Amino acid sequence: MSSAVFRKSSEAALFSDPTSLRYLTGARFTSGTALVSPTRKILLVDGRYLFKARRILGRKWHVLKTPRDQSAVPAQIKSLGIRRLYIDTEMITAARYRSLLESMNNGIQLFEARGLADRIRSVKRPEELAAIREAVRRTDVIWARLHLHLRIGMTERDILNYIKQEAHRLGAEEMSFEPIVASGPETAEPHAEASDKKIRGDEPLMVDMGIRLGGYCSDFTRTVFLLRRRRRPPAWFTAFWREVLAIQNLAYGLLSRGEREPKVIARKIAIRIRRKRLGRYYLHGLGHGVGLNIHEEPYMTEKGPRLKNGMVFTVEPGLYRAGRGGVRIEDMACINRDRLEILTQSPKELIWRI
């Protein structure tokens, strides 16, 4: 964080959510309080993390012990000489914020810095971008392996388990979310859960998955038609698939020509959707930022922030028709050296023969 945020050394920002703690320290803490000022970095952790924090951060951070329920934090903040405290109200519970407010009224001013943590993390440093790039690359590998592995008679859950197993083999820390594996009419649900339904072919397959590598997430979706006895996919699927790709390419075209306002992109897509009378099938926004969290800034919606170098986001239009099925195609992309860079490399295929 730039020290320009602060005016004096008696000012600091407080972060206590695990994502911010990981971002600031590089290490994992399920609880703790970081106080960051132009002159100091202070970490308050309970006994579970004390040795670890001192060993990892000892030279860069001032590590202090605090009770696990964090009740002593206000008194410690005071004794550290902090007089103005910035708190991101999106990253703290209302109850904890209330407690801080109540115990702080003697001589410490609290400032709401809504969205500060997400805003700081939205611009990725080169090493963060490298971690994300590698997570995306390995996700592409999983998809390619799934293509070779997929067989008639496997269940959605078998596919889910295969994805998890390959992610693990490829060194993923964990899945960045529970993968979505949907086939047939279930693809009409943007967030379907894998079931024991068997893959029988001549139906769509939608896979939405991501891994976490060194803390950083990937996010990926492809929808293919599993062609078995039919000569070609049904007309509705092909139409949906082409339209989804067209929307994605519309966004890429705008981004490539320098458009950096998510709201402008969202509006141009909305115009196209309206013109084609697809409004009731277009159920969600274009995308979201990805980093230490699977969903973070920049949101690719009417309210999203102007895109900057170092921002990483998904581009994932989808069309869904209840009872019939849906199509979503999701890449990860970033703005790098003033250019759009599409990180996801997997091919976009209409058909997998099975």
Added chain:
Amino acid sequence: MSSAVFRKSSEAALFSDPTSLRYLTGARFTSGTALVSPTRKILLVDGRYLFKARRILGRKWHVLKTPRDQSAVPAQIKSLGIRRLYIDTEMITAARYRSLLESMNNGIQLFEARGLADRIRSVKRPEELAAIREAVRRTDVIWARLHLHLRIGMTERDILNYIKQEAHRLGAEEMSFEPIVASGPETAEPHAEASDKKIRGDEPLMVDMGIRLGGYCSDFTRTVFLLRRRRRPPAWFTAFWREVLAIQNLAYGLLSRGEREPKVIARKIAIRIRRKRLGRYYLHGLGHGVGLNIHEEPYMTEKGPRLKNGMVFTVEPGLYRAGRGGVRIEDMACINRDRLEILTQSPKELIWRI
């Protein structure tokens, strides 16, 4: 939730965190708002979840669509005729609570119900207890398999990967947290991270792991001395190990004789620790509740609530000496039909020969 909480049908409680949504509906939603009243259950979800929610919950819940940023929720609450709204301030961000407050001032009263969600979930229904019991049982299986699998020369990370692989084979949804695998002096850190350090024997091994099954978590720790060339573990390890077990048995004795106040148990342990002059090695509390979250009520501390039938918690004393090593032994237990039941079945062994 008992409808006795409410006085009128114009009252409702609002829940919007994924854990509460899973608890109330049985399904996974990364975002959404549930409004629960004596007469109605209303779920507001965005387009990603609309079909899914209607399909799964259609007969039990009134499912309505809302924009993903939840900005329309206050207006929808008003139009539903709700006039008194209870919100658990521990389960909502300060920013979102502030937004609700600001948009609610016309005719809707907001009440802080701090800790409501955790309190409701702290008493498990029989089917929840069954899910936890099964998660604990499979965790015991992983530990038994690790005993057979462990070899000199494996790294901590190899052990971590083995645990994850076995968890996956046993049908776990995911790990309930990133497992802790520590050997040698690293066991002195209550929350060590697995490294590429090789197991060489004649050193302690600490494994803290848990799985998630049907949403419900398990939590488990054992510390053993890996005996190779030595005739017996060093005196400090044996002393720590015996003392940790003695503390655990002190807690079990109190619980078995009907003690239900965590603070009484915590105090009796504190007296023993002080008498034995082990204060600076006893770094964390006795335990915590486990359920849909890995850490939840009842916390087994000075501030923990009186234990009731259906409450599930860990009993995990630990002693840690920086530079040397530590011991933690963790079981899961519950109060069932007025009796203490220890769920974890794995043996507590001082030594594994390797």
